[in-house]
Amino acid sequence: MEEKQLVVGFVRGSHGVTGECRVESASGDYEHLLKLKEVTLRHFDETRICKVEATGGGSQTVYMKFAGIDSPEEIKRFNGWEILVPRKYAHPLKKDEWYIEDLKNCDLVYQGDKKVSAESAAPAVVGTITDVLEGGAGYLLEVSLSESCNLLAKEVKFTSEGKTRKVLVPFVNEHVGKVDIKNKTVQLMHLWILE
Numbered sequence: 585m586e587e588k589q590l591v592v593g594f595v596r597g598s599h600g601v602t603g604e605c606r607v608e609s610a611s612g613d614y615e616h617l618l619k620l621k622e623v624t625l626r627h628f629d630e631t632r633i634c635k636v637e638a639t640g641g642g643s644q645t646v647y648m649k650f651a652g653i654d655s656p657e658e659i660k661r662f663n664g665w666e667i668l669v670p671r672k673y674a675h676p677l678k679k680d681e682w683y684i685e686d687l688k689n690c691d692l693v694y695q696g697d698k699k700v701s702a703e704s705a706a707p708a709v710v711g712t713i714t715d716v717l718e719g720g721a722g723y724l725l726e727v728s729l730s731e732s733c734n735l736l737a738k739e740v741k742f743t744s745e746g747k748t749r750k751v752l753v754p755f756v757n758e759h760v761g762k763v764d765i766k767n768k769t770v771q772l773m774h775l776w777i778l779e
Contacts, residue, residue, distance in 0.1 A: 589668035598656035
């Protein structure tokens with residue numbers, strides 16, 4: 585089985601005349617990018633595996649030179665493409681940090697008030713995280729609401745076309761509780777955020 589790759593950065597334009605490019609880090613950390621020897625460039629379904637010939641830069645800027653890309657015109661084609669690497673080469677996680685790929689497909693679960701009834705105290709799957717988006721004030725979980733969720737009114741769970749509705753949940757402590765990557769669950773603190 586092929587190892588899952590993680591997005592570690594983005595190509596952000598050419599640098600110089602030899603086909604080097606500027607790289608934006610996905611994590612905000614640049615040091616690990618300087619050690620990469622091979623990457624996968626991806627734009628939607630199109631991919632290209634590239635050997636890294638050289639890296640340079642510092643704490644806030646990294647330049648990369650890929651084998652076989654030797655001019656500013658050639659690298660311009662890859663502007664905006666994602667840079668992916670196997671997990672072991674990605675930025676090491678700190679406490680309360682997760683890779684976006686690990687959050688995708690986690691169940692968003694809500695546990696009602698234990699004081700009301702034992703039935704409402706059992707966790708219920710209210711949706712599935714389909715993506716993590718960058719918003720103005722932080723990250724947002726894109727959640728596809730569960731068809732089996734009986735905690736919401738029918739008109740809230742579906743669009744006017746009858747499709748499962750997607751909602752955005754701010755990925756902050758006020759709205760999101762325990763994240764359990766091993767069991768693929770993320771706790772929702774307040775049900776009203778889905779309305």
